[in-house]
Amino acid sequence: MSRVYNFSAGPAVLPEEVLKEAAEEMLDYRGCGMSVMEMSHRSKVYDTIIKEAEQDLRDLMNIPDNYKVLFLQGGASQQFAMIPMNLMKNRTADYIVTGQWAKKAYQEAQKYGRANCVASSADKTFSYIPDCSDLPIDEKADYVYICENNTIYGTKFKTLPDTKGKPLVADISSCFLSEPVDVAKYGMLYGGAQKNIGPAGVVIAVIREDLITEDVLPGTPTMLTYKTHADAESLYNTPPCYGIYICGKVFKWLKKMGGLEVMKARNEEKAKLLYDYLDSSKMFSGTVEKESRSLMNVPFVTGDAELDAKFVKEAKAAGLENLKGHRTVGGMRASIYNAMPKAGVEALVDFMRNFEEENLK
Numbered sequence: 110m111s112r113v114y115n116f117s118a119g120p121a122v123l124p125e126e127v128l129k130e131a132a133e134e135m136l137d138y139r140g141c142g143m144s145v146m147e148m149s150h151r152s153k154v155y156d157t158i159i160k161e162a163e164q165d166l167r168d169l170m171n172i173p174d175n176y177k178v179l180f181l182q183g184g185a186s187q188q189f190a191m192i193p194m195n196l197m198k199n200r201t202a203d204y205i206v207t208g209q210w211a212k213k214a215y216q217e218a219q220k221y222g223r224a225n226c227v228a229s230s231a232d233k234t235f236s237y238i239p240d241c242s243d244l245p246i247d248e249k250a251d252y253v254y255i256c257e258n259n260t261i262y263g264t265k266f267k268t269l270p271d272t273k274g275k276p277l278v279a280d281i282s283s284c285f286l287s288e289p290v291d292v293a294k295y296g297m298l299y300g301g302a303q304k305n306i307g308p309a310g311v312v313i314a315v316i317r318e319d320l321i322t323e324d325v326l327p328g329t330p331t332m333l334t335y336k337t338h339a340d341a342e343s344l345y346n347t348p349p350c351y352g353i354y355i356c357g358k359v360f361k362w363l364k365k366m367g368g369l370e371v372m373k374a375r376n377e378e379k380a381k382l383l384y385d386y387l388d389s390s391k392m393f394s395g396t397v398e399k400e401s402r403s404l405m406n407v408p409f410v411t412g413d414a415e416l417d418a419k420f421v422k423e424a425k426a427a428g429l430e431n432l433k434g435h436r437t438v439g440g441m442r443a444s445i446y447n448a449m450p451k452a453g454v455e456a457l458v459d460f461m462r463n464f465e466e467e468n469l470k
């Protein structure tokens with residue numbers, strides 16, 4: 110067996126330890142004679158799995174008691190509708206559009222009310238985070254929405270926008286658990302698990318209790334109402350049981366690693382290796398303004414589409430997989446999530462250095 114260094118943006122690399130443990134428990138989960146995939150979500154064994162997962166996440170993120178943790182389905186994309194359906198009481202919300210995912214959320218919200226775009230970086234292909242210190246926040250806005258880490262473009266908010274007292278709603282799919290966050294600054298945080306936490310099929314939402322009400326837009330399905338899931342502790346219907354179990358293992362792995370301060374330091378160290386090389390290279394360059402650089406997703410180009418394609422192909426042959434950039438950006442993108450070891454980034458930088466030597470005319 111040989112494993113590659115997988116730089117995919119998502120579904121993405123998971124800690125090897127977690128995968129091995131799951132493999133060991135596949136046929137017989139801790140003496141109960143069945144796999145976690147086969148057991149009732151109402152069983153005592155499963156109840157322990159989901160409760161521990163929630164508690165470990167609460168510990169890792171320091172989630173205050175007045176926030177609920179929900180394990181949901183439908184992908185991060187389903188939240189683009191669920192958020193306005195549940196939170197847009199005045200049918201007004203402000204959106205900061207810093208990439209494709211934020212734009213999709215913004216467009217979806219327009220189906221339910223007045224969604225204002227209060228800031229955008231579309232003018233420079235989303236290569237920076239706009240100044241959000243004095244936004245024209247609508248007095249009636251129910252919330253202000255951001256995508257905190259832009260997976261496709263490789264930008265990240267370094268300071269949160271001034272929402273002028275309105276609840277901040279953030280899509281943190283691709284920076285979930287990459288560094289400490291002050292949950293109390295948000296009304297709601299959410300993300301798909303398949304970027305930095307676990308398998309596809311799980312969405313985790315952390316929502317302040319006062320925002321979870323029965324007062325949702327008319328016609329909102331029971332399954333798309335946060336209160337349904339909050340009241341039932343994420344067991345209203347069958348949750349994505351196996352995915353939550355793997356997420357739980359990743360939470361325990363993160364705790365063992367030392368928590369989010371340690372992950373932040375590790376992630377900074379890994380990202381610095383790559384960014385420093387990009388800044389010194391005569392062939393490769395990063396596509397993002399330095400102040401806005403993401404620690405998780407690093408897009409870069411040679412400036413020559415043919416050379417980019419050659420790089421991706423040769424990297425793959427060398428065991429460095431999924432480096433092709435998103436189809437809307439081109440070039441390359443290295444996603445270096447929590448589970449990507451430093452050795453993987455070192456291997457990538459070595460490969461880039463050699464490629465540059467061989468191909469620079």
Ligand SMILES: *Cc1c(COP(=O)(O)O)cnc(C)c1O
Pocket residue numbers: 119183184185186187210256258259260261280281282283301304
């Ligand atoms: C991947 C991604 C999404 C979409 O996630 P799905 O689970 O495929 O719906 C949304 N937002 C961000 C920031 C992402 O990276």
